[in-house]
Amino acid sequence: MDATNQIVAYVASLRTQNQGANPSYVQETRGAFLAKLRDEAHGNFPEESDLHVASGIDGLVDAIAKGTAPWRLVVLTGDAGDGKTQACARLAASWQIELDPVTEHGEWVIVKDASELPRDQLAGIFERWHQAASSQVPLRLLIAINEGRLRSACSLLGEAWDAVVAPSLDGLLDDEAAERLEQSSLRLGVLVLNFRHRLFVRAGVRGLLYSWTAARYWERGVCANCTSRERCPILANARDLRNVDRVEELADVLMWLHLAGQRLPFRRLQGILAFAFTGGLNCSDVLSADVTSSSLVRHRYYAGIFITTGREPGLARQVQPEPAAVLLAALDLSRVADRAQDEVLLAEWRNAPPLEGPEGAVAREGVSPEELLATLRQRAQVVGRSAAVPWRRALQLLEDAGRVEDLRALVVRAINRIDGHLDNSTALQPILSDPEGIVTFDRRAVDLLLPAPVALRARRSPAVPSMVKQCLDEVATVVELVAAAAPGQAAPALAVDVLLLERFIGLLDRGASVVSLGGYRNDLLRFLSRVVTTAAGGDVAVVLRLGDHRLRLEVSDKKLRLESV
Amino acid sequence: MTMTTPAFKNLTTLAQQRLGIQQAQTITAETIASDAIARLHGRRGDVQRLVDLWQRPEADLVGTAALLTGAPERIRGLLGGLTVARSRLGTPHTFLPYTPELITDRNVSQIFRDMGATVVDALWGGVDSELAAGIREVTGGWSFHPLARVFAALCVARPIPSPRGATESRSYLRALFDETTASPLASWARGTVTEDWTAWVAASSGMSIDEQLQTFSVLIGLHLHVALQWRLAPSGARPLSFCVTPDAAAGPLVTASCNVYQWWQGRTLAVLQAMSLEQVDAVADENPDLSAALDANDAAVLSRWRLVRVESARQKSADLFHQRYQDELTRRTDAAQTHQMQLSRNDAREIVRDALLHPFAPSAEKFRDYLRQTGRAAAYVGPDRGYSRKRYQIDARLLGLLARLHTSRDEMKIRTSEEERYSIEGFLDDIFDRYGILITRGREAAEAALATESMKPLLRFLPNEALTEANRHDVEQLLEGLRLLRRYSDDSAVLVPMR
Structure with missing residues (x-):
């Protein structure tokens, strides 16, 4: 007997490119579609609660539902498909009310998609929220909004914008800024969950x-x-x-x-x-x-x-x-x-x-x-989690916060290898290939002599307040290697993603050429150039490579002087 | 009372003024950038020692290591990498302008053609402007480039007597910008050009020196190219270039891109033709006899136009005009007689117009060349090698520059209706509005701008929306490959800000 499995129909409906099907990821159509499948499956189909994927946001929804959340304003921001509307729907379901574009229940006003709301109406809601604060009337807001609309609504948010919302949109926040953000959040009773930071x-x-x-x-x-x-x-x-x-x-x-x-x-x-x-x-x-x-x-x-x-x-x-x-x-x-x-x-x-x-x-x-x-x-x-597969090794290095030192060592070793240093130094070596030589053939014969090795440190960002981290499960990671800079100068930073790491592993393990770096060559060039001009304080000599010789170039009495280094 | 002999003005000079081109000569954008840097900083250099070093490196090297085999060749190779233009013998003419000392002070008007004056005067608003001060500060930092520090020490600085150097008057392009504040070109200059250079100054802090120099030249090329498109466009039309990616396969997208470029090339001749006709009418207005001759339908009377002088540096121009006029007049009157038709005033005007155009036709070639050179410098006319048909193509250099400018701008200066100003959609809207760079027809703002009557001649070349969406997909992939775009979902991709 051949039969159609309704679970297959359900999973297929989650494929965003599955034309002609009823997309069950759209909140408005989901309920009816699932009911139909359940009916056809004669009950052998999961309940909505079984299909729900638990996440940290559930804790926030429960707290709001039970009235224990300390926030006056909760902003859920991110992109389409992040689960913002779903969070609003769960809250409405827990109160057993219908979810409308603007839903009021007790002290709470839920705006399930502020991006769809006329600007005036949104302004009116924020106006009520501001007035409520000054008149001690209990009014709390849960707003789901795309980042673009949120930015354009910055003037509606008053003090909360500068103190909480704007920093929450920054993808490169450091620990200190995150601490300030946490204090401001608690003081103003404003929580911003930026789903772009969610992992x-x-x-x-x-x-x-x-x-x-x-x-x-x-x-x-x-x-x-x-x-x-x-x-x-x-x-x-x-x-x-x-x-x-x-x-x-x-x-x-x-x-x-x-x-x-x-x-x-x-x-x-x-x-x-x-x-x-x-x-x-x-x-x-x-x-x-x-x-x-x-x-x-x-x-x-x-x-x-x-x-x-x-x-x-x-x-x-x-x-x-x-x-x-x-x-x-x-x-x-x-x-x-x-x-x-x-x-x-x-x-x-x-x-x-x-x-x-x-x-x-x-x-x-x-x-x-x-x-x-x-x-x-x-x-x-x-299949199989062999560390011999380069992409897995790169992934493990990047994902495992405890191995950040291994990651740093690998990147430094790869850059030194590009420069012809085959040892396992932990700092960029004093003689650095002319950054431009990475892309410009004519200059491959030129090295730059730094005054001293340049140490790099690894940095992960963004840092987020602990209560945000709880709700987002994990925070998306940007890993950078940062060189020290002269006072007043921005520190040169090289963003390291899994693709770059994979290419570096290829350089070290398989002797791949610099060309395999592809689009990353420009990033590396920019980083090394800034190391030369900022981290090394510009105190750099030009060295010409000639077979086994390295010759320092200087001008003396209007002649070009070449001395062995 | 003595009557002055009527004369046609020099069409090349008139066209240069009309199009805002300082010299209708072939010149590379890197050379224009060099001249601009020298003018901005008020000095050039005596680079003879560098030229000597290239020619006879063994004679100019000292030190114990200078005797090593291969050292002179390496030095020569290194200097080759710094060279922008060479003489026919291969001797370096101009070097990368890391410092003004590396920009030669010899044969300035011949090498640089005063093109830097256009950049300083028109694009930056003069050497004393606030914008110029910001650019001066950034470009002043280029002297920290290690190679510049070595080689500039061999060159002697020579101050430029006047900030503008050879050009004391306003550049042609600046004159056009100032002509009428209501003109689209003037408002483009006040808005786009000023905003772009302000954004470039902001963006440059995150770039390497070589990248700053590269983007500097690309931006100059882009502005000069688009400014020329503004002047070449028929009344009411605006710049437009349908850009594909450099590795786009031959097909309707590439064909469209080639056709659009070819159309702009053809506009150079059309503009000269129009100006030639204006000259005919101007002479006719000043001289009633000549005006009456146009209505005479008589070859003998019409031949009076032969007496009109042609203002030109070359006597040959007048001869060419006279010869062509006589030939054309004979041909057309014979044809009219054969078909028992009359030569109307318009026919007569066209005969004079075409004859006058004849000696100046090479100028159209030069303007076409200028269009190509500035487009090449902006990295959006190519392919740069081989004999392939030239087209508008957006390569990594231009895309990188545009993305960096976009993320360095004041958010409110981004020209889009998108709320996510840094989104890919916002970017596409903005580059269309600023430079007429069209990637897809799937954007409302671009489609509205194309829907006007004056854009019809170009519209017929463009592929449909579905095809151009594939082009947009290719451009997005290029941006992702350059790591300038971060995708947050299938519907949301945002340009990555510079750090």
Whole structure:
């Protein structure tokens, strides 16, 4: 018996590119759509509470609901899909009231999306809030608002803008400023949660997969009697992704994406995960007689996450991947041959051929060696948490706050290596390749002689007040290496993200060339140039490289003097 | 009473004044930047010792290590990297302007063509302006560049007698900016140009010296190019360049970009034609006999126009005019007789116009060249090598500059209706409003500006919205690759502020 699993329909509706479907991530349509699915599933479908992914914001919502929150104004700001409206909806649900654009309940006024509210109406609400403060009338505000609208509304906020809201929007706040912000927040009773600073990837992946993969909705439920269950990649994904190790591996991939500059608000995270989970397929695709088992392997989560575009072979319709998948192409080594690794992968496959899922079907039916290797390589990138995979090593260094010294050492060593110093110094060496030499061929023969080694320190930002941190679960990290600067000068800083770290690891481990730094060369150039002009106080000599010789250039009696260093 | 012989004015000079180009000569933007730096700081340098060092390095090196094999070649290579322009023999003419001492004081008018005067006078509002003071402070810091410190010590500073150097009067472009405060060009200069340089001064604190110099030249090129587009545009139209990314594959987007660029090139000739006709009418207005001749429908009477002088430095210009006029007159009257038609006044005006244009046609070539050179300097006309059709393309240098200017501006000066001023949408709106750089047709402000009657000639070249959205996607990817854009969601991407 072939059946349609309503969980698949639900997860597919979370794919932001899933055209034609009812997007259940839209708060206004979610309730009715879920009710319909639940009805069709004859009750074998999770309750709303089961689908909810717990987060730190729940604590704030509970506190407001119970009347224990000390805040007069709570601002939820960020981008579309961050969960701002959802937080307002949970609060309204806990009070058992309807959520309108502006909802009043007791002392609280909830504005679920101030970005949609006419400017005058928003101004009127803030006017009431200011008046309430001076007349001791209890009035509290919970406002969800996009950052752009919040900035344009700065004049409505009065003192709170400078003291609390503006600093909360700063992505590079340091500890001292965070402490001041905390004091101001408490004094004025204003809390700003900037979701752009939120790092909810790991917790989000765990929560979402936990809610989607319970066996009772799959092999112990509607899929039990499905004729395609043996080859179904979605079912295989559901089985795999209730395993803690597989969940963490997939979370690693998404963390990498996040720390490579592609911030993942909840909706985006959910969309990418939903695409990986379903492989872009619906039940009808798997049930189609035209689809071969071997082609279904491409829709396993570890391969599906790399699908970027185009019509999938064997499928009657176009698969619509999430836009962020393009960025994941950097991790997709399916077409990159590494003979030693390929032999290991093939040996593992032959020695322990899989029995279940589409892989089992492939083992039985066979597939071209190229296709098999491509899939095995993709699997090796995602499955198993080997530190030998460069992107994982870079991720671990960046993510683990305790290893910030290791990170600093690696960056310094890589820069020194670019400059031709092969030792393990902990500071930038006195002889520094001319920064311009990194991009300008003519100047590669030139070095700069700094007066002394330049020490760098690692800095993480933003720092946020503790009560904000509680609500945001984790705070997104910007890691920078900072050199000392002369008084009055801004310290030169090099922002280190996971991609740059990966390239540095490539330089150190595999002897990759400076060219592999790509767009980061300019960043490095800018940083080193500023080290020369600010950190070294401009007291720098020019050194010419000539074979094994290094020659200092100076002018003497209108002649150019060359002396060995 | 003596009658003066009627004369046509020199069309090249008139066109230079009309277009705001100081000299219709081929010149690189880096050289323009050098001249501007020298004028701004009021000094140049005697670079002969550097030239000598390049020519005979072995003779000008001292010290024990100077005898090492390969040292002279390395020094020569290093100087090569500092060189901007060379003579035909390969000798360096001009060097990167890290300090005014590296900017030669010889053959100034020949090498620099007084182009720096346009920059100082028009773009920065003169050497004494507040803006110029800010730029002077930033560019003064370039002397800390290590290479500048070594090589500038070999050059002797030479003060410039007057801040403007060879040009005492206002530059042509400044004259245009001042002409009428209500003109679109003047308001563009007061708004965009001033705001851009203010933003550049603010942004420069986060840049390396080489990056400052690069963005400095790119911004000069961009302003000179867009200013020329303003003057070339037909009445009521505005600058517009449909830009693709440098690695865009051949297809409708690239074709559109090529066509738009070609249209602007064609405008140089159209402007000269219009000016030529203005000259014909001006002479006719001053001389009733010549005016009457235009209505005579008689070759003998019309040939009186041959007597009109042509003001030009070259006698050849007058000869060329006379010869072309006679030939054209004969051809057209013969044709009219054959077809039993009359030469109308308009026909006669066109004959004189085309004949007058003939000796000055090479100027249109020079203006086209200037358009290309300033576009190349702004890093948005290319490809820079090979024989490919030139087009508007936005490369990493220009994109980097625009992104940095955008994030260094006062938020309220960003020209967009987006509330998120630093969003990619705000950026696209702003660069269209300021420079006419069109990336996508999916923005309301740009579409409204294109919907006017005067923009129709350009509109026909542009691809539809869906295609240009793909172009926007490519540009966003380029920005992300340069790490200038941070994506917060599929719908939200914000330019990263400079630190």
